[in-house]
Amino acid sequence: MNYTNRRFLLNKRPLNMPTDDCWKLDEQQINSIINNEILIQVRYLSIDPYMRGRMNDGLSYAAPAKIGDPMTGETVGEVVESKSDLYKKGDIVCVHKGWQTYIKTKDTDPTIYKVPTSNIPMSAYLGVIGMPGRTAYFGLNRVGKPKKGETIVVSAASGAVGSVVGQLALMHGCKVIGIAGGPDKCKYVKDTLRFSDCIDYKSESFETELISSCSEGVDIYFENVGGPVTKAVVNLLNKNARVPICGFISQYNEKNMIEADTPFKILSKLKYKPKHRFFVVTEWMDEWANATKILSEYINNDQIRYEETIIDGFENAPEALRNVLTGKNFGKQIIKV
Ligand SMILES: NC(=O)c1ccc[n+]([C@@H]2O[C@H](COP(=O)([O-])OP(=O)(O)OC[C@H]3O[C@@H](n4cnc5c(N)ncnc54)[C@H](OP(=O)(O)O)[C@@H]3O)[C@@H](O)[C@H]2O)c1
Secondary structure, X not given: OOEEEEEEEEOOOOOOOOOHHHEEEEEEEEOOOOOOEEEEEEEEEEOOOHHHHHOOOOOOOOOOOOOOOEOOOOEEEEXXXXXXXXXXXXXXXXXXXXXXXXXXXXXXXXXXXXOOOOOOOHHHHHOOOOHHHHHHHHHHHHHHOOOOOOEEEEOOOOOHHHHHHHHHHHXXXXXXXXXXXXXXXXXXXXXXXXXXXXXXXXXOOHHHHHHHHOOOOEEEEEEOOOHHHHHHHHOOEEEEEEEEEOOOHHHOOOOOOXXXXXXXXXXXXXXXXXXXXXXXXXXXXXXXXXXHHHHHHHHHOOOOOOOEEEEEOHHHHHHHHHHHHHOOOOOEEEEEO
């Protein structure tokens, strides 16, 4: 056995947009595994906005990545060596063990799960039916609690989470207004994802278009971005509105979070505050498998459509993260290893 594992190790903490020197690409030889271990050859690496937060050394709901450790991330790949009764050679698994091309791990690692054999490509287990899809499912259903006839606004609407939130809300009988950056993304959200409307927040007429689209106000604002977008939407919130706070990507590179335009800060200044809370998808970890099953059925019934931006080459992971933080991605950002 002789495998070369390439790993991106966290090298330093960024002050703003992460530069290449924030990581060190290193090589590690793997020559053996012991009993109850497996070796996974990674096929796809997920690139997600939360990774930017893990590069900071601040207080958060999750521990920061350590300098010198592999950068935090989830992957899907094939078991190529096994001394385990739980996983055999050829099994396709997801595992959350960082930016690496081979993962040697104990078979009892709680982040591993077997990808069921299906017609859905394995990359989707990192996106629409993986963590982002489940985030949409639980954030909307358990925090947003949509009702038929309500108006919901979803920011980062063409993205991995937002695209699923909107399509699920359509199934609940809601009027769904997306917000996205640029005409191409807005066209995709309206024509392919079938949202009721989608407004370009980069356009000069953003606020007037948003007001005219939300003629009956906003009952749910599914928050993904923070900043100026949030400031515009909160003016339209109805009595009894709910704001599930999923993330606030526009502020992730800010040096001082106290000063940043987070949704918490923006909502705290409102006279009438909507019901709002930050949620994390791990709150419903024991129901993940069921959510993935439901979302898979929606895909097979064409009730959920999705887009992935797959970049070839492990070495491009840092650039892909920057793309997510600047909106160059279209749908779920993935690296093909
Ligand atoms: N709470 C949880 O458990 C959980 C789990 C997963 C994700 N999240 C959060 O969900 C949000 C969406 O994540 P995702 O994985 O679905 O990513 P994504 O939407 O696929 O990609 C990020 C998108 O954010 C938008 N964006 C970037 N900078 C922006 C800015 N300054 N203003 C407005 N929009 C901006 C870009 O779209 P445009 O081109 O349209 O601007 C970009 O494509 C993030 O905030 C993430 O942290 C939370």
